[in-house]
Amino acid sequence: MGARDERGAPPEGDAAVHGQALSKVYGTGRRLVPAVRDVSLKVRASEFLAIIGPSGCGKTTLLRMVAGLESPTSGTISCWGGPPADLAREHRVGMVFQDPALLPWASLRRNVEFVYRASGRRPDPESVDEILDLVGLTSLAHLRPHEASGGMRQRTALARALVMRPSLLLMDEPFGALDAITRRRLNGELERIWAAVRPTTILITHSVDEAVMLADRIVVMSARPATIVREVTVPMPRPRPAVPDEAFHHAVQECMEALDA
Ligand SMILES: Nc1ncnc2c1ncn2[C@@H]1O[C@H](COP(=O)(O)OP(=O)(O)OP(=O)(O)O)[C@@H](O)[C@H]1O
Ligand SMILES: [Mg+2]
Structure with missing residues (x-):
């Protein structure tokens, strides 16, 4: 891996975030809980990636590995060519959770x-x-x-x-506790705010509409242990149209099919 570039671009040829064959098993002895299995993932600099998947499948675990808060049982993860914990130590990671705390x-x-x-x-x-x-x-x-x-x-x-x-913005169900109207408004605002700052972003959400509205690309995960079942590219221009168009409905449909598979 090359050295980090302080301007925010990853070393040439590298993704900003690069997970390779990531697996996470919690517990010891006979009480093993496999949470994430063999996930390989690249996120480009300034890309907005959304992750959707069934409840309890391992999404937060995956995000915590990207944040350097959890180490993988096997596989490797790097952020800008270095260990995630280094990025966190340099205060280059921003995180938003369901509970603003x-x-x-x-x-x-x-x-x-x-x-x-x-x-x-x-x-x-x-x-x-x-x-x-x-x-x-x-x-x-x-x-x-x-x-x-x-x-x-x-x-x-x-x-x-x-x-x-931050270079990296990680969000775990940030609007999950809000009412539908506030959530919708904040979705629109998040797009505007994100476009002004353009951090490399990973958003976990249970809302397919939210994922399609905001993301460049959506990773759909399986039930636990989380594996990637589909990647959906959202070919919609930014700013995203206020009224859902054909491309929106198509991407939603693709995600739904992958979730139901
Ligand atoms: N620290 C931990 N120790 C043991 N098991 C854990 C730990 N954290 C998570 N798990 C287990 O790992 C699995 C995946 O949990 P995780 O929180 O990553 O799922 P999730 O997809 O984020 O769920 P949700 O959609 O409900 O937020 C669950 O079975 C959970 O009980
Ligand atoms: Mg979670």
Whole structure:
């Protein structure tokens, strides 16, 4: 593997994220739980990849291996040519989960700033202003999490993940706990926000529509242990059309067929 390129492009010929024959088995002795089996995956720099699959199949496990939070039982994974943990140590990974897990006593703005403190840096007010503006929270940033709506809390989580301009954005069901209307609105906003920052992105979602709306490519996984059953390319232009078109319906259909297979 070549050396990393700080500008964000992976070394020539390499994918930004490259998993080879990844498997993960939890437990020991007779209580073995195979969660991921033989998954090979490449994600290009600035690509938006979505992962869908049945509940409990091993999606979060796969994402945790990409994040360097879990080591594979076998296989290898690299991010920009190096171990995922190195990328995380350099604060180049942003993560968003279903639960935004904000600090309850701090304002939304302080929650975003906290990323700097957690990594031993001084908050950069300009970057914080910019990202709050991008996620549409400027006039509400003084609120504390309990005073904010679920959508606002999740925007804060997104701002927190993006404020240090990560190379890699990992999202695990970020809108899973939101109502359908808020979720739809945030889908549109995420596309706009993502296009402004263009991090290499992996999104796990249970919503096929969400995956097709947002992703360049969708990986459909099998029931546990997760294996890749189909890859669906979404040939829709960006910004994505507000009204679902033929290409949208076709991609949804392809994903559904793969999930039902
Ligand atoms: N730390 C762990 N120790 C033991 N087993 C685990 C651990 N984490 C996950 N598992 C098991 O691995 C399997 C895959 O879990 P995982 O959370 O990766 O699935 P998922 O596809 O993200 O599920 P969901 O759609 O419900 O979020 C499950 O059977 C789960 O119980
Ligand atoms: Mg999960």
